[in-house]
Amino acid sequence: MSGKLAVAAIWCMVAALSLKFVSAWGSLPDRVAVHFGMSMQPNGWSSKSWLAVIALAAVIGQAALGTWLVLRLGTLGSFFPWTQVLTSAVLVCAFWQVITYNANKTPFHAFWVFGPMVVLFASLAVFFGDLMLRMSKR
Numbered sequence: 178m179s180g181k182l183a184v185a186a187i188w189c190m191v192a193a194l195s196l197k198f199v200s201a202w203g204s205l206p207d208r209v210a211v212h213f214g215m216s217m218q219p220n221g222w223s224s225k226s227w228l229a230v231i232a233l234a235a236v237i238g239q240a241a242l243g244t245w246l247v248l249r250l251g252t253l254g255s256f257f258p259w260t261q262v263l264t265s266a267v268l269v270c271a272f273w274q275v276i277t278y279n280a281n282k283t284p285f286h287a288f289w290v291f292g293p294m295v296v297l298f299a300s301l302a303v304f305f306g307d308l309m310l311r312m313s314k315r
Contacts, residue, residue, distance in 0.1 A: 180247045183258030186216040187240045190269045194236055196228055197276055204280035211275060217285045225279070232272040239268055263297040296310075 205225040212221025223231075243261035250257060270289045278285045 180258050183247050183262050184244050186262045187215055187243050187265045190265050191236050191240045197236050201276050201280035209279040213285050236268050260300050265294045
């Protein structure tokens with residue numbers, strides 16, 4: 178994945194989550210579930226305003242960091258931009274599920290969080306393995 182495509186994908190996910198918040202804002206209760214236990218039942222609560230601040234700060238912060246890393250370190254390998262996109266995807270998917278759970282009263286689907294996490298960790302293993310191989314050849 179090219180660095181420019183990765184950066185565009187990261188910021189598109191930020192925009193999508195922002196639109197999700199805007200469209201769901203009226204459906205969110207004042208007190209929202211923000212943390213879920215192993216049984217995917219809520220066990221932590223917050224105000225919807227605080228959820229928005231934390232979620233948007235996290236995804237925008239990661240997008241800014243990911244953009245900087247891709248533009249500065251993207252030459253480390255073809256997997257590096259991909260790992261930044263996956264990191265953004267994990268965050269966006271997690272917050273998306275929290276919004277959907279609270280706005281629509283639908284179950285929290287852990288697959289949409291853990292699926293991207295598994296792919297991210299596999300990509301990181303490949304990235305670091307590739308990086309170690311290249312460094313050992315020097």
